[in-house]
Amino acid sequence: MLKNESIVLYSHEYEREALSISSRLSFPLDGKVKFCEINSQFIPYAENNILIYGNGKMGEFNIIVIIFPLFYEDSEEIYRKLSSIERINGLVLMVSVPDKRLISKPIYTKLQEIYMKSSAIDKTLLLAKANRYLDILADNTCFTFIDHRGSKLHFFRESSIWTDVLNDNKQGVFQIPGGEVFFAIRNYSANGEIYIGINKYMVVNNVLLRDDNYDDNVGLVICEFGLGLNEFVPRCVSLEIAEKSYGTCHFGFGNNCTFGGMIDEGYHFDVTYSSFSLYSSDKLLIKFE
Structure with a gap:
């Protein structure tokens, strides 16, 4: 039986998006919500329905939310570890947000509008x-x-x-x-x-x-x-x-x-x-x- 808990994984640049995640969802997160900042030193993964999200940090969760991009770099290790989370029993949400590297560009505000509106579609x-x-x-x-x-x-x-x-x-x-x-x-x-x-x-x-x-x-x-x-x-x-x-x-x-x-x-x-x-x-x- 999974704990009545949810976790939100995000990189430092996307803390604001993580903390306001409820505005992008059509339902409340289950129970206690844990927010966990991820860095490139540790790639979260799952084994036997357990989420490992840091050195010595692990647990079972009803809902796992991952704010993308979680990492800017690509590698087979990153792909395979994040893919292992998809096999967890429960709900896994991959939430895409505009790339912060574009924040100084005029297009960024328009991207924010597109992502929010398309997330809230009926x-x-x-x-x-x-x-x-x-x-x-x-x-x-x-x-x-x-x-x-x-x-x-x-x-x-x-x-x-x-x-x-x-x-x-x-x-x-x-x-x-x-x-x-x-x-x-x-x-x-x-x-x-x-x-x-x-x-x-x-x-x-x-x-x-x-x-x-x-x-x-x-x-x-x-x-x-x-x-x-x-x-x-x-x-x-x-x-x-x-x-x-x-x-x-x-x-x-x-x-x-x-x-x-x-x-x-x-x-x-x-x-x-x-x-x-x-x-x-x-x-x-x-x-x-």
């Missing part, structure tokens, strides 16, 4: 869109993605279809702002061509290929397909939360083991597309221009 609106997508996707396992630049990628669904809309039973892993449906792509099933930015890649058995030894994307593994639901996230693919935007789709790269896949990589990130068509065989399922 979940019934998200669920209505999610159910429409679920009805379209559920009967299909083979898909083709096409965009206006010339991408044409064939792939198979590995997992059931997941919905990132916070539920009422306080169980599972959810992102805030929320709003996407997604599924794991079967390993070795993605083949074709895809554009990322201005660069075109061949995809062979889920792996990106291109004749450029200096391209960091070469060798990345496609693992996920998803569709955005949140109309308060602009269709701007450069946003950190762009994959939540209604009218977009995205491909995930890296690990998909936490949502029903078999691809075990030490990273995960998304690339979003604002103009696309999705087919199953020759049948058009979804199109946005």
Whole structure:
């Protein structure tokens, strides 16, 4: 039985956002709330349903809230340790906030508005869109993605279809702002061509290929397909939360083991597309221009 406690993990720059977390949630946190500042000297992780969040600091919690970005740097160790928290019984909330490194830029105030508004969206609106997508996707396992630049990628669904809309039973892993449906792509099933930015890649058995030894994307593994639901996230693919935007789709790269896949990589990130068509065989399922 978990203690009736919640914990909020944050880095020093985001203390204000952590202390005001209730303004971003549609429900109160359970029981006693612990606030814990994290630094790069200790990466929190979970073992056997116990959260380890500092040297000698550990416990069981009903609700775990992580304010992102928790770390500015990326590494396989950071990814794997934070991913272990997703396996805890209870509710895990990954809350995204604007990057404080942009605070001196004119765009920062607008980003704050976007994040707050998209976090507060009525979940019934998200669920209505999610159910429409679920009805379209559920009967299909083979898909083709096409965009206006010339991408044409064939792939198979590995997992059931997941919905990132916070539920009422306080169980599972959810992102805030929320709003996407997604599924794991079967390993070795993605083949074709895809554009990322201005660069075109061949995809062979889920792996990106291109004749450029200096391209960091070469060798990345496609693992996920998803569709955005949140109309308060602009269709701007450069946003950190762009994959939540209604009218977009995205491909995930890296690990998909936490949502029903078999691809075990030490990273995960998304690339979003604002103009696309999705087919199953020759049948058009979804199109946005």
